[in-house]
Amino acid sequence: MSYSVFLHPDVEKYLDSLRDSEKKRCYESLKRLSKDPYEPRSGCDIKKMSDRKTFYRLRVGDHRFLYVIKDDEILVEEAFKREKGY
Numbered sequence: 691m692s693y694s695v696f697l698h699p700d701v702e703k704y705l706d707s708l709r710d711s712e713k714k715r716c717y718e719s720l721k722r723l724s725k726d727p728y729e730p731r732s733g734c735d736i737k738k739m740s741d742r743k744t745f746y747r748l749r750v751g752d753h754r755f756l757y758v759i760k761d762d763e764i765l766v767e768e769a770f771k772r773e774k775g776y
Contacts, residue, residue, distance in 0.1 A: 704769040719750045
């Protein structure tokens with residue numbers, strides 16, 4: 691099954707603020723979510739959030755993305771640097 695990935699406007703702003711190399715790496719990892727948003731693998735460090743039952747976390751270096759899966763859509767709701775925390 692293939693999923694469609696949608697970015698919240700704030701996530702797009704966050705990505706636009708990154709250096710080109712970081713931006714490219716983040717976009718590639720976000721694209722990989724469309725194949726399987728549940729299982730961690732090389733290039734996609736994924737974890738189900740314990741305090742937010744419906745959210746998953748994607749780690750890309752120092753960047754974190756929180757997303758929700760609804761049917762065949764992935765909604766990336768939040769993006770932040772590691773220092774900000776959860």
